Amino acid sequence: MTASSIPDLGRELERDLIELCRELIRTPSVNGRDPEKDVAEIVARFAIEHDLTAELLGAEAARPNAIVHCGPPADRVGLLLVAHTDTVPVSDPTAWTSPPFGAELVGERIYGRGAIDNKGGLVAALGAMAMIRGLGPGSCPSPPMLIAVPDEESGATGTLGVHYLKKAGRLAGRGAIYTYPGMDFIEIGHRGVLRLSLRARGKAFHSGSRDWQEASVGHNALTGLAEILLRLERLRFPDPTASDLFADFRTVVTPTTIGGGSGPSIVPPECSATVDIRLVPQVPRTTVEQAVRRVVA
Numbered sequence: 001m002t003a004s005s006i007p008d009l010g011r012e013l014e015r016d017l018i019e020l021c022r023e024l025i026r027t028p029s030v031n032g033r034d035p036e037k038d039v040a041e042i043v044a045r046f047a048i049e050h051d052l053t054a055e056l057l058g059a060e061a062a063r064p065n066a067i068v069h070c071g072p073p074a075d076r077v078g079l080l081l082v083a084h085t086d087t088v089p090v091s092d093p094t095a096w097t098s099p100p101f102g103a104e105l106v107g108e109r110i111y112g113r114g115a116i117d118n119k120g121g122l123v124a125a126l127g128a129m130a131m132i133r134g135l136g137p138g139s140c141p142s143p144p145m146l147i148a149v150p151d152e153e154s155g156a157t158g159t160l161g162v163h164y165l166k167k168a169g170r171l172a173g174r175g176a177i178y179t180y181p182g183m184d185f186i187e188i189g190h191r192g193v194l195r196l197s198l199r200a201r202g203k204a205f206h207s208g209s210r211d212w213q214e215a216s217v218g219h220n221a222l223t224g225l226a227e228i229l230l231r232l233e234r235l236r237f238p239d240p241t242a243s244d245l246f247a248d249f250r251t252v253v254t255p256t257t258i259g260g261g262s263g264p265s266i267v268p269p270e271c272s273a274t275v276d277i278r279l280v281p282q283v284p285r286t287t288v289e290q291a292v293r294r295v296v297a
Contacts (some may be wrong), residue, residue, distance in 0.1 A: 006250065009131040010060040013050075017127045018110070020046050022103035024119040025112035031084045035062035036085040036150040039119075043068070043085070043126065050078050050130040058150065059164050066128065066148040067170065068240040070133045078142030080173035081129070083122035084152035084161070087114040110270060120150055121179035145173060189245050192279035194288060197272065198296070200225035204262075212267055221271040222260045229273055231295045237283040245278045253277050 016128060023042055028034045037056075043066040044054035053071060058064030067087070089111055090100040098104040099113035112122070125146050126218050147170075149161025157163070177186075193267050196280035205212035218224060237251040259270025277288060 005135065009134045010127070012134075013127055013130055013289065016046075016050070017123050018105070021110055021115070021120055021123040022105065022125065023111075024122065025103035025110065025114055026101055029102055029114070031086040031151065031153040033089070034086075037062050037064060039085040040064050040066040040148060040150070043122065046126060047129070050064045050126075051133055052126075052129055057165070057168070058169065059160055063150040063160050064163055065150065065161060066125045066146075068129055068146040068148070068163075070129055070143040071137070076142045076174035077145045078140070078174060079144040080171065080176035082162070082176055082178045083125050083126040083146070085122065085148050085150050086153045086206055087117065087120065088153050093163055099199050113126050115184050118152070118180060118181070120181040124181055125138040125179040142174075147171075162241075190251055191246065192285070194277040194279055194284055194285055195290065196275040196277065198225060198228065198275060199272045200228070200260075202267065202269050202271075205267040207267055220238070220267050222258075222268040225258065225260070225271045225273055228277070229258065232275055232292060235291055235295070237287065237291070244282065246282075249280055250280075251280055251283045253288075253292075 020042070027038050029036045029039045040056055044056060047054035047066075047068045053069040055067050056064040057067060068112070069205055090096070093100055099104075099128060100113040103110055103112045103115075114120075119168070125148075129144065129146055132143060147165060149159075151160040152158070162171070178190075200221040202224060203215075203219040205215060207218065212219075232253050233255055235251075235253045239250055254277070255273055256276045257274040258271065258272075261268035275292075279285060281289065
């Protein structure tokens with residue numbers, strides 16, 4: 001086959017790829033709840049069925065990486081394709097118009113948790129690998145390699161995925177693409193991430209007591225922390241220069257979780273929250289941390 005056969009190969013694979021995507025969505029892999037092994041095994045099985053080489057490798061047996069080659073592992077890898085096998089939680093299933101793990105096919109769309117982030121991207125990468133393999137031996141002197149990594153949604157630290165594979169000497173290639181669907185352009189680079197844990201302490205009162213009625217402000221840990229979070233969300237930093245790689249992005253501060261209190265009639269003595277901060281190179285991490293400390297103070 002020649003490169004001109006790629007559209008034909010894509011059409012031949014279309015039904016298999018659609019069914020693969022639906023199978024992956026039907027296989028829950030919510031981070032922190034469902035180990036990713038089942039998804040990794042489905043990836044490896046599909047790869048082998050389509051004449052690719054696959055292996056599972058990881059620091060934890062229940063949370064392996066799936067590594068896929070176009071043939072026998074090559075000495076020269078041209079491009080690394082990366083996707084992740086876990087998903088974020090479903091939250092309230094009743095708020096979904098389609099069952100979150102139903103993988104319903106409506107027209108040309110598949111609905112379900114992970115359809116885009118990132119099981120659709122994983123399927124796209126596998127499809128690309130299968131099409132390159134279908135071109136025949138010697139058609140790609142430096143073939144790509146796909147890694148499907150676990151534990152990405154926990155905070156993108158890559159401890160079980162990219163970092164593990166790097167330490168194991170299994171990351172090769174002259175470049176990499178993180179395969180996300182739903183985009184009509186290629187993103188170059190990625191903002192940094194800084195996550196903060198905040199805890200406020202107050203004093204417990206019965207909310208119907210005279211003592212609470214007469215108490216000074218500052219004892220309610222929940223409302224005190226809420227004030228801090230609202231001010232943090234309003235923080236603004238200098239915009240990137242127009243010529244920079246990150247010109248379309250800025251530093252964004254987002255409170256994402258909050259929890260506290262022990263009962264409906266007790267003034268919360270403790271409250272905690274998480275703040276997610278996306279960083280751009282022009283605003284150093286130290287600058288952001290100093291701004292956060294000023295708000296807290």
